[in-house]
Amino acid sequence: MGTLDLSIVDWSRVQFAVTACYHWLSVPLTLSLGFIMAVMETLYYRTGKEEWKRMTKFWMHLFTANFVLGIAGGIILEFQFGTNWSNYSWLVGDIFGAPLAIEGIMAFFLESTFFVVMVFGWNKTSKGFHLASTWLTWVGATLSALWILVANAWMQYPTGTFFNIDTVRNEMTSFSAVVFSPVAMSKFFHTVTSSWIIGAAFVIGVSSWYLLKKRNIEFAHKSIMIASIFGLAGILLAVFTGDSSAYQVAQKQPMKLAAMEGLYNGQNGTNLVAFGVLNPEKKVYNDSISPYLFKITIPHGLSLLAYRHWNAFVPGIQDLLDKSYLLTLKNGEQVKPLTTDEKLTFGRMAHQAMIDYRLAKKAKNDSLMAVNRAIFDATSPYFGYGYVTSKAQLVPDVPLTFYAFHFMVILGVFFLLFFLYVLYVGRKIEKMTWLLWLSIFSIPLAYLTSFSGWIVAEVGRQPWAIQDLLPTFAAASYVPVASIKLTLTIFVVIYTVFAVAIVGVMAHEIRKGPESIK
C-alpha cells in the first residue's frame, strides 16, 4: 500500500486550477454577452429595425465561438471530481453531487437545446420563438452558474448536512439549507453580476476599436450605450454583493479573511488595508517580522466590513491559530469561538471514535458503539482537523490571497468609474482617443479582476477542500503522479491550441465587422 503523498495532491490541485482557469476564460462572457444580445434582439422584436437584428447577430457570432470553449472546459471539471478527487466524491457526493445532477437536468439541456435554435433558427422559426430561445440560452447559462456555485458555496460553508458514521460520509439533511445558504446566495449573485462587467467591457472595447478605425460608428455607439448601462448595473451589484460575500467570509471563514488582509494580529477597530505591500521576509505566521513593508489603511474599515461594527474585534492569523478571543456579533452578543487547539483535539477524537466504532460494530458491542457514536456526532464537524499535523498547514498562501483581493477591489473601483465616465461622455467618446484605447485595454483587465476574485475564493480556502471537514490532502484519488502530469500536459496543450484558435476566430469576426452580416 502506497501513500497519498503531497505530490499527488499538489499536481491534482494544479490540474484542477489550470482547467478551471481555462473554463473561466469563457464562462463570464457567456453569462454577460448572452444578456446583452438578448436585449438587442428584444429591441429588434419590438421595433422591427434590421440594424438591431444585425447587431444581435454580430455579437451572437462572437458569443457562439466563445460558448463552445466553455463547453469544452466544463466537461473536464465535472469528471475531475471523480478522476482526481475520488475520496472527496465519496465523502461529500451525497450533497455535492445533487446540484451537479440538477444542473444537468435543469440548465444544460435548456442551454444546449435553445442554443441550436438561436444560432440556426433565424429562418426556421417565428420571431417570437427565436427571441425566446435567445433568452432561454442565457437563462440556462445563468441557472447552470447557480447550481455549480451552490455546490462551491457548500464547500466553503458546509451546511444542511451531517456526518453519518455508519456510511462513512457526509449526508444531506436539508436541501433548502444547501441551496439557500447565505454563502451560496452571495456567491451566486456576486459571481454572476461581476461577470457582467466582462461582457460590458468586451462590447465597449470591441466597439471602441471600430471607433478608432472610424467604421461602424452607429453600431459602436449603440453597443457602447447598452453595454455601459449593463456594466454599471453589474459593477454596482458586484460591489453590493461583494460586501455581503466578504461579510460571509468573516463569519464562516475567518482565516480566509485574515489572509485577504494580511492580518496576523487582530484588534478592536481593525483598519482595512486599501493598498499595501507585504514583507516577503515574513515566512512563518508566528514570527515577529512585520507583515507589511507599506500600507495605506481605512480606519476601522475591516471591523465594519466583517462585523458591521466600527470597533469590533477582527481576529488575525495568529489569534485564530494560537489564541482564545471574544467576538462581538452584530446583535451585540459576545461569543468565544473554539480555539484551533480545541478543533485539533476534536478532529482527532472524531477519527478515534470512528475507528473504535467500527471495531465495536465488528465485535457487535452495542454499548461501545453507542458511546463512540455519541463522541463522533459531537466532534465530527471538525473531522478534517484529524488530518492536520501542524497548525501552519491551516494558513493559506497569504501573499497570493492578499494581492488577489486588493487587485480585485482596486480594479472594481476602476470599472465603476470607467462605466460611469463612458456613460457620461456619451457620443463624445468618439473623439477621445485615450478613452477608446483604455476601453480596449479594459477587456483583459476585466478578466484579471474576475480571476482575482476566484483566487481569493479558492486559494483563501486552503487547505480545505470542504471547510473543517476535509483538507485537500485527504480528498484526492490515488493515481500515480506521472499520470496526473501527463493528463495535465495533454490539457495544457489542447487548451493552448484552443486559446490561439479562438483569438484568431474572434479577431477575424471583429475585423469583418457587423457590415458582413446578412
Place this chain on the structure above:
Amino acid sequence: MDYAFFQAYWWLLVSLLGALLVFLFFVQGGQTLLYTIGKTEMERTLLVNSLGRKWDLTFTTLVTFGGAAFASFPLFYATSFGGAYWPWMLLLVCFVVQAVSYEWRTKGGNIFGHKTFEAFLLVNGFGGLILFGIAVGTFFTGSEFSVNKGDLTQLAMPVISTWHTPWHGLEAVLNIRNLLLGFSIFFLARVLGSLYFINNIDDEAVLRRSRRQVLYDAIAFLVMFLPFLIWTLFSQGFAVDPSGTVYLEKGKYFLNFIQMPLVGILFLIGVVALLYGIYLGTFSKSTKGIWFAGVGTVLAVLMLLLNIGYNHTSFYPSVYDLQSSLTIYNSSSSFFTLKVMSVVSLLIPFVLAYIVYAWRVMDKKKIDQKEMNEESVKY
C-alpha cells in the same frame, strides 16, 4: 416508497441517460463516416451541418449522465473515475476536442484550418465510442479495485477506494469481451449515424452511400455484438445474496432476463426494433429507419443496464476483491438525497418535451445543398 425503491428508480434514470447517450452517439458514428459518405466538400458540409445541430445534445447527455451518476451512486463515481483513470480521461479528451470543432471548423481566422477540426471529429468518433464501450464492458467483466471505508482514518493513505493495477483502467483493453462491446458500440453508432443521414439530409449521393453503409456496419455490429451477448449471458455473472455477499453465478445475466420477464421481453423488442430499423435503412425506400433503430437501441441498452442493476446483481463488480463489488444498494446516495433529486426528476418529461419540440421545429425541412448555399449561418 422506501429506500430500495428510490435506489431502483435512480438506477433506472441513470440507465435511461446511458441508453439515450448510446442512441445519441449517432453523432459520433456519423463523424467517423465523414470521409466515407462525404466524397466532396459539399457533401461533407451537408454531413457536418446535419450532425452539428445535434452534437451538443449528445454532449449534454454525457455530462448529465456523469452528474446523475455522481449524485445518485457516488461510490461508483469515486471508484470508477478515480480508478479507471486513463480510459475515462482519454474519453474526456475525445469529447473536449469535439466541443469546439463544429463551431470553429470553417470559421475565418481559424489558423489551424478545417482539416484539423475534422481530425478532431474523427478522434472523437473513433476514440470516444470505442473507449466508452470498453469502459461499459467492465460493468459486465469486472475491474481490479477494492473499497475499504475504514481507510478514511489512515492518515498516510486515507483513500477509501483503490485500484490495483498500475495501468489504471487501460488493462480493460486486454479483455476480449470489453473489446467486443467497444466495437459493438462503435459499429452501432455508425449504423445510427447513417440512418440519421438518410432521415435528415436530402441528397441523392449521400442517401445512396448511407444506405449501403448501414448494411456494412450492421453486419460488423452483429459480428461484434452477438458473441459479446451470448458470452455474457451464459458466462459467470456477479450475483449478490440477501446478506449482501457477492458470488459468481453461471448464466446470471441470462437468468436475470428470465426472472425479470418484462426486462427480457423489452430487450428482445429493442433488438427486433433495431433490426427492423436497419432493414428499413438498407432494403426499403423508407427514411424512418432511425426511429425504429433509435427506440430499439434505447430499449436494448436500457434493459441490459437494468439487468445488471436489478435482481440481486452487482453493476460494477470487482474481480480483485469480490466483496468490494458495487451494487445499487451499497453505492447509492442517502435516502434523503435520492428523494430530493426524485422531485427534481419530475422535470424530465418537460425537458424531453421541449427538446422534441425544438428538434421538430429545426428539422421540419431536410438539409440540402440549396440551403447550404443560401444559409449564412452554417458550420
